[in-house]
Amino acid sequence: MKKRKKGNLEGINLEIVFVGRSNVGKSSFIRELTGKKVKVGKRPGVTLKPHHINYSDLLLTDMPGFGFMSGVKDRKKDIVHDKIVRYLENNAKRVKVAVLVIDGPAFMEIADRWDRRDEIPIDIEMFEFLNELGIDTVVAVNKIDKIKSSEYNQTMDNIAERLGMNPPWKQWTDIIAPVNAKKGDIQSARKLIQTYLHNAKRDDLLKYI
Ligand code: GDP
Numbered sequence: 001m002k003k004r005k006k007g008n009l010e011g012i013n014l015e016i017v018f019v020g021r022s023n024v025g026k027s028s029f030i031r032e033l034t035g036k037k038v039k040v041g042k043r044p045g046v047t048l049k050p051h052h053i054n055y056s057d058l059l060l061t062d063m064p065g066f067g068f069m070s071g072v073k074d075r076k077k078d079i080v081h082d083k084i085v086r087y088l089e090n091n092a093k094r095v096k097v098a099v100l101v102i103d104g105p106a107f108m109e110i111a112d113r114w115d116r117r118d119e120i121p122i123d124i125e126m127f128e129f130l131n132e133l134g135i136d137t138v139v140a141v142n143k144i145d146k147i148k149s150s151e152y153n154q155t156m157d158n159i160a161e162r163l164g165m166n167p168p169w170k171q172w173t174d175i176i177a178p179v180n181a182k183k184g185d186i187q188s189a190r191k192l193i194q195t196y197l198h199n200a201k202r203d204d205l206l207k208y209i
Helices: 026-034 074-091 104-116 122-132 149-162 187-199 203-208
Strands: 014-020 051-055 058-062 095-103 136-142 176-178
Touching: 014 026, 014 074, 014 122, 026 058, 026 095, 026 136, 026 187, 074 095, 074 122, 095 104, 095 122, 095 187, 104 122, 104 136, 104 149, 122 136, 136 149, 136 187, 149 176, 176 187, 187 203
Parallel strands: 014 058, 014 095, 095 136, 136 176
Antiparallel strands: 051 058
16 A cells, blocks of 8 residues: 555545445445454444545545434534535545445335425435536445345335335346445455446556555
């Protein structure tokens, strides 16, 4: 890993961002992907700053977790949300790929809860926003070990549908990757990220991911 002065992001040509609600397993996922520990604070969701990992001219950026944060005031949630949106808008040129980590078994219940309050569920809003910015997005559906095998395909179909992709979800395996970050099984998502790097003619970066 090349040393770069903290905060100096000159010479970065390609960036991959990681977004997700607090507690979905985003840190676990990044740790599995890179071998690096990313969580800074002890309390989930309290960190406001993006956290960077730099390899060559590739930047991996762990965005603060959005949505639910225990013990954090609503105002702070809005700040986190606005910061992420602004960061993505400002860096959309070099952000080629986003990984949206979601909590597979909890996704539908949370989305329904937001719907009942007439709010767009934040995961879904983020996915649509990334699409609008033209950022290719991998949806890492995490914690699949907590989904009963008899309900697995239905749950995955529901998630796909809520994100605007017609079921069956298996049509969308170029976007949707079921993972179990806790167990270290993130291969489907890793493959998708690697495919983006390959298509961008950056096979030299595959060794980092
Ligand atoms: P973050 O707040 O999104 O960065 O989430 P963390 O990586 O800190 O994980 C939050 C909690 O979810 C921790 O207790 C993890 O052990 C747990 N977790 C992460 N991935 C998985 C998974 O695939 N399955 C299960 N069952 N738990 C997970």
